[in-house]
Amino acid sequence: MLKFNQVITAVAVTFFVNGAALAQQEHAHHQHGNAHSEEHAEIAFVRAEVVEVDLEHNELVLRHEAIEHLNMAAMTMAFSAADGVDISHLSEGDDIKVKVERQDRDFVIIEMEANQHTH
Numbered sequence: 001m002l003k004f005n006q007v008i009t010a011v012a013v014t015f016f017v018n019g020a021a022l023a024q025q026e027h028a029h030h031q032h033g034n035a036h037s038e039e040h041a042e043i044a045f046v047r048a049e050v051v052e053v054d055l056e057h058n059e060l061v062l063r064h065e066a067i068e069h070l071n072m073a074a075m076t077m078a079f080s081a082a083d084g085v086d087i088s089h090l091s092e093g094d095d096i097k098v099k100v101e102r103q104d105r106d107f108v109i110i111e112m113e114a115n116q117h118t119h
């Protein structure tokens with residue numbers, strides 16, 4: 001009986017792991033899917049401050065506000081710039097607005113605008 005239970009547990013664990021892997025693949029598929037999908041439509045601009053500009057890697061470190069569609073709290077982190085997003089004119093402390101999405105393990109800026117300066 002003990003042996004039987006162990007087999008059941010092993011099967012349950014296998015199902016759980018496969019299920020998670022499948023869910024992840026499904027998710028990745030959607031994000032690379034067609035630009036008119038509902039998921040893309042939910043992407044809104046978020047405000048961010050430029051902390052670091054890395055032109056060599058085409059990356060920005062941003063202090064961003066909460067990003068609802070990624071379920072991400074406000075934080076400071078690195079983003080890659082997508083093709084067509086020019087970060088070369090940016091400098092530390094710039095106030096910008098970005099649309100970002102997750103691409104595999106990377107977070108990518110797909111659109112960028114200067115924020116209105118009040119000074």
Ligand SMILES: [Cu+2]
Nearest residue numbers: 072073075077
């Ligand atoms: Cu973040």
